[in-house]
Amino acid sequence: MVRNFLTGxxxxxxxxxxxxxxxxxxxxxxxxxxxxxxxxxxKNIKRGTENISKGPAMTRKxxxxxxxxxxxxxxxxxxxxxxxxxxxxxxxxNTTPASALLATLLPVDVVYVTDKGTGLDHEGVxxxxxxxxxxxxxxxxxxxxxxxxxAAVGGFEIAGICGLCLGGAARRMIxxxxxxxxxxxxxxxxxxxxxxxxxxxxSHQSSEKGHGTFFDRENIRPILDLGLRLGEGxxxxxxxxxxxxxxxIYNEMATFQEVGIEPGA
Numbered sequence: 001m002v003r004n005f006l007t008g009x010x011x012x013x014x015x016x017x018x019x020x021x022x023x024x025x026x027x028x029x030x031x032x033x034x035x036x037x038x039x040x041x042x043k044n045i046k047r048g049t050e051n052i053s054k055g056p057a058m059t060r061k062x063x064x065x066x067x068x069x070x071x072x073x074x075x076x077x078x079x080x081x082x083x084x085x086x087x088x089x090x091x092x093x094n095t096t097p098a099s100a101l102l103a104t105l106l107p108v109d110v111v112y113v114t115d116k117g118t119g120l121d122h123e124g125v126x127x128x129x130x131x132x133x134x135x136x137x138x139x140x141x142x143x144x145x146x147x148x149x150x151a152a153v154g155g156f157e158i159a160g161i162c163g164l165c166l167g168g169a170a171r172r173m174i175x176x177x178x179x180x181x182x183x184x185x186x187x188x189x190x191x192x193x194x195x196x197x198x199x200x201x202x203s204h205q206s207s208e209k210g211h212g213t214f215f216d217r218e219n220i221r222p223i224l225d226l227g228l229r230l231g232e233g234x235x236x237x238x239x240x241x242x243x244x245x246x247x248x249i250y251n252e253m254a255t256f257q258e259v260g261i262e263p264g265a
Contacts, residue, residue, distance in 0.1 A: 088233020
């Protein structure tokens, strides 16, 4: 799938072209070594995370290093003249750490943020819920602050997204947040630095139950609600065009006063 991103054949590549955006593919924690792939930004910290039902996913340093990769990507985009960046990810089983983080940081019971992911049946969702509860119990000593919680039950991609949100906000850029996984990274960023929220535009509400819980608890209204469950940054790419349309209307459309129309006429 990552090679497909790099060769331009994935859904995000198509939508990014429509939006006039550039796709950057960053390896922060892939298990497979594809460092030979042309165009891949090589920032691998470790070949995958640990089993969160047995202990922390990452060390705190690993989580901080992954956050710093995201900050670095925001800085790079800013240096290249971008005023808007978007999050996206490709991970295996990563609705599980996203649900664990939301349960911890909102906070809510695990059942309200756990759903079928890429296609679990009812029994599968029950096992997933039990797994997350076990992970939170095993790691309860590490859940006292956002970064240690991220290290305990998060993932490298989620940490990178957190960093992109922090770095983009620091540069006063528009940061368009993709779906459920990206929202977990954005939530960590908001818990680290609440002011970050002012720079985040949440692109869409996915079909994951926990995403609706997140928006309800944080009193956020997403731009779109299309029942997506793809990730990659696809929802963010769609929302980028709506944001640009809004900016154009604000900056270019004549006001009633300018064209001599009486309000209410």
